[in-house]
Amino acid sequence: MVFNSIEFFIFLSIVFILYWFVFKKYLKAQNVLILVASYVFYGWWDWRFLSLILLSTIVDYFVALSIDANSEKKIRKRWLWVSVIFNIGLLGFFKYYNFFVDSWIDMFSLFGYTMKSTWTLHVILPIGISFYTFQTMSYSFDVYYKKLKPTRDFLSFAAFVSFFPQLVAGPIERASNLLSQLLNKRNFSYEQVVGGLKLILWGLFKKVVIADSIGPIVDDIFSNYGTYPASTLILGVTLFSFQVYGDFSGYSDIAIGTAKLFGVELMSNFKFPQFSRNVAEYWQRWHVSLSTWFRHYLYIPLGGSKGSKLKSIRNISIVFLVSGFWHGANWTFIFWGGFHALAFIPVFLMGRNAIYKDSVVGQNTFFPTLTEIGQVLLTFSIVTFSRIFFRSESITDAFAFIKYIFTNFDYAPYHHPMGYRMVDFYVLIILFTLYEYAIRKDERSPFKFKSKVVRFVCYTLVILSMLLFYDDGIDRSFIYFQF
Structure with a gap:
């Protein structure tokens, strides 16, 4: 059951009516x-993996009570x-077991030893496991x-772990925000x-109209990169930047909007990262819940920015490499994380990693300055280049893709694999970018216009666009489901 399906909206309507009009x-x-609905929602994919969520819930519920019951630091x-070993072990087995086995075999092959992959298992990756662990x-x-007192309300804690709007792909919520809301009465607003x-409407637009419509183009270019000139490869990875943004931020918008229907406020996960002025600002605006998690539970415990610059660089590198590995069991993601570390470190050393924390591009005026335009374009280019690693099937494909960009300078116009006019997609992305720039100061209000007429026109255009671009013949799942 995915957000962009008829089944989900039937399910959501039933739960909403029961929630506010019966209970x-x-x-x-x-x-x-909420707990039952969340388990039904998750079990729709594969009911067998419900046992993993339940087991993780039980372990951390009793671990937290045991921690609180003891005053001795060692205990x-x-x-x-x-908790750490159990959850990382769970994640490691289902997500990384085959990666380590294959890497071990590849390492031995470098020394002339041939090993059979008899230890490789056909392990199915449980959807959302990286998020709920x-x-x-x-x-x-x-x-x-000691930032939180553990709850003894097991049902509410289980609902916090499995809360269906954000269960599969976040935002990754802290108990101080989500659990505290579930423990207190919610009023209809x-x-x-x-x-x-x-x-929800804006998230569906980003998913259906932007991400899904671009998907076939990106798939074609990355699958056949050896046959296309550099201009087409640059087009492919640029479009992928818009695809992955529309897909993931669209999911987050729907998740946040769905939670609102039940009187729950989730944290913002995307704050218009495409308008970032350096890589540090980008990570303050992209997948905010994951960046926040790594900052609180890995970067700061490692020492953060305290101590020497060398130690800080070490900590930054560890965080980005682990973040890359979190995304997937492939060397492509590790290289992607390493690339962002290399891009972030110079910004950190210049002391510019927090200067844009409380502002947006064009903060006091509608139009950005020429300097800001240059900064945004440079940052977008760096981030987009890194996505070659993120999107490629293997590290070999990623480097080959990059090689063709810098060696195959022939130009040839690209034709859509399904025969559609490419100019329509270019116009669509330009209009989408301009609209997002106009609303860049408030990610929670995509239709914040005083005029009812203007709002009605926006709603109409968005709905008509979804009807026009909706294609039942393509894969409609969200990209981050694989993580």
Whole structure:
């Protein structure tokens, strides 16, 4: 069951009606409903993996209580390690087992030894496992660092772990935000529901009209990169930047909007990263929940920016490499993380990693300065180049793709694999970018216009665009489901 399906909207409507019109007066019943709905939502893909979510929930629930019950630091740390080892072990087996086996075999082959891959298993990656394991671990960390008191309400905690709007691809929520809301009574708010529906509509537009329509072009170019000139390869990776942004930020908008329907506010996960003025600002705006997780639970415990510059560079490198590996069991993601570390470190050394934290491009005027335009284009180019590693099937393909960009300078116009006019897609992306620039100061209000007529025109255009671009013949799953 995916967000952009009829089944989901039928499911969502039923849960919404039960939540507000049947169980409105009963907090525990509402949380039970959320829990059951979340398990149905997740089990729609593969009910067998529900046992993993339940097991992770049970482990971290009792780990947190055990940490809180002991005052001795050694014992508290041992219980924390139970959570870390269990969750990382779970993630490691299902996501990275075959990667390590294959890498071990490849290493031996370099020395002339041929090993059969008899240890390789046909392990299916449980959808969303990278997200909910990090979410439950963050709860144990917060209890350990005494930032949070553990709850004894197991049902509410289980609902926090499996909350269906953000279960599969985030945002990765901390218990201090999401669990605290589930433990307290929620009141129906018309404005909150309308705000949620607007975000859902905008998220669907980004997914259906932007990401899904570009997908076949990107797939064609990356699958046949050896037959295309540099101009087409540059087009392919540029379009992928828009595809992955529309796909993932679209998911996050729908998740945040859906949560609003149930009186719950999730953290913002995307803050118009395509208008970032350096790589550091980009990571303050892209997949914010993951960046925040690594900052609180890896970067700061490693020492953060305290101490020498050399140690800070070490910590930055570790965070980006681990972040790359979190995205997938492939050397392409490790190189992608390493590339971003190399791009981030100069910004850090110049002391410019936090200068744009509280501002947006064109902060006090509508139009950006020429300097800002140059900064945005440079940052977009760096990030887009890194996505060659992110999108390629193997590290060999990634370097071959880059090689062709710098050696095959022939130009030939690209033709859409399904015969559509490419100019329509160029116009679409330009208009989309201009609209996002216009609303860049508030990621929660995509249709914030005083005029009802203007809002009605926007809604109409968005809905008509989705009907026009919707294609049931393509893969409609979200890119980050594979992580």
